[in-house]
Amino acid sequence: MNNNDKIKDDSGRIQTIHESEKNYFDNKAQTESEEFEKGGWFVDHTRHKAVLKIWGLDESLNGKKVLECGCGTGFFTTLLAKIGAEVWCFDLSSKCVDLTKKRAELNKTGDKINARVASFENMDYEDESFDIVLGKNILHHIPDIDAAGKQIRRILKTGGKAVFYELNASNPILIFFRNHIIGKTRLIPKLGTHDEHPLTADEVEKLSRIFNHRCKISYPKFRFFGKFDRQVFQQRYKPISFFLEGIDNMIYLFFPPLRKYSYKILLEFEK
Template sequence: METRDNVEYLKREAEYQDTKVEKKARKNMDNFYIDAASVYRFKFRTELIGDLNGKKVLDLGCGKGYMTISFLESGAFVSAIDISPKSIELVKKNAFEIGKNDNLVAMVMDAHNLEFEDESFDIVIADGILHHLTDIPKALNEIKRVLKSDGYAIITEPLGMNWFLRFYCFVTPKLRSKDEHPFKMKELKLFKEIFPESRFYFFELTTLLAKPFIVLKMKKFANLFQKFLLKCDNVLIMKEKKKITFLQKMSWMFIVKAKK
């Protein structure tokens, strides 16, 4: 049974995500995100996902469907869900335009309550979705439920333990929804509790030093600077450790490969 608070949250989040699609909102924030460091992270995630040909994939919180279309073009059968009706409309339209609509099921759905049978998917992809949710343990258990016995999830989320990022979020509240909450250690521990075979990969520590140049529209210099800083990050945070280090906690983003 849905509580009044949960209904209000779903309505609020749907309206926020619809606004992003309808008005092409957060343009400045997108510029803040898309740079050499994020491109590196996207490529790393693609390699981590692996071959999608013939696989059943759940794109959890598909947004405008950039990844959905990429998955379809890679030969996957994709179920794309989002809380935003306008996002789902756009995903269906884009899939039709590339002739892949027969391989797509796109639905408005709450990530806390997945309307799929147990063991439906080979892979679940969630890119920056969980930190929008009100009950992360429930969502993770739902992901585990719909994964096949040998399936895995690739999940990307922001961390909220770096003072610079916390300050940035504090001074730019209009660039995100009321319900967003970047991950801290207690959320990271949840992965190990629900998916014991979780493997963590951390990104963007020193590369954050280049972000002000992006804001100042010096993107060419920022990208060159970041390519150097990526080498620093590779030494400081990107290599897997037995335990999550202090510097890894201070990074901006992480990817987890969670095997069922």
């Protein structure tokens, strides 16, 4: 295969993945919009301290230009706007973007949020546009992590920070469970899309190199037994959920060396 054929093949593969992701999140947005009509549109900004603590962000974002990658239905987008940020955001799903705009208007933050349909490959923000670029559970959906990392660095201001809260592939037990059990039976359905996968150590290293290794890796919470609860029991039994989450919390507090095996990882990059 010559180089031109490879480019065409990669382009076709990425387009196929984009269509699959878009369809999945369009359907998810439709389901969530029905739930929102029961009273779920409002974003309580008094919760921001706990949220921002997980993300390692300052409590005040007044005047900061922030880009959220993969905005979903706009909860975090609206929260950022409520605590002072000027927010730009994008998502592959047009239905998600529509719900983000609606949520912003209902929360009286529409004038501080600019939402559009886009992907990492075609976002056209100018170089050095943002003080902060962030995303939750988005990079592990990206087919070309190297291209995504370069785009993030391009649009980030010098001295700016990129923060991503992602799925982590370092736990072999969870990865075995994910690859060989989840989705193989109707009792344990797959909850995500077909092409997504937790970030591997190699992918994290690629991103780190793009930022000249100005990368901080942390684990704000331990997520292991809680993952089984979500997949196996769908969090239907509160006593079980409470018990399993308690085990995760105990591991986090008393066994720090095990934190790297959490299913959640926080990546912070500086330009």
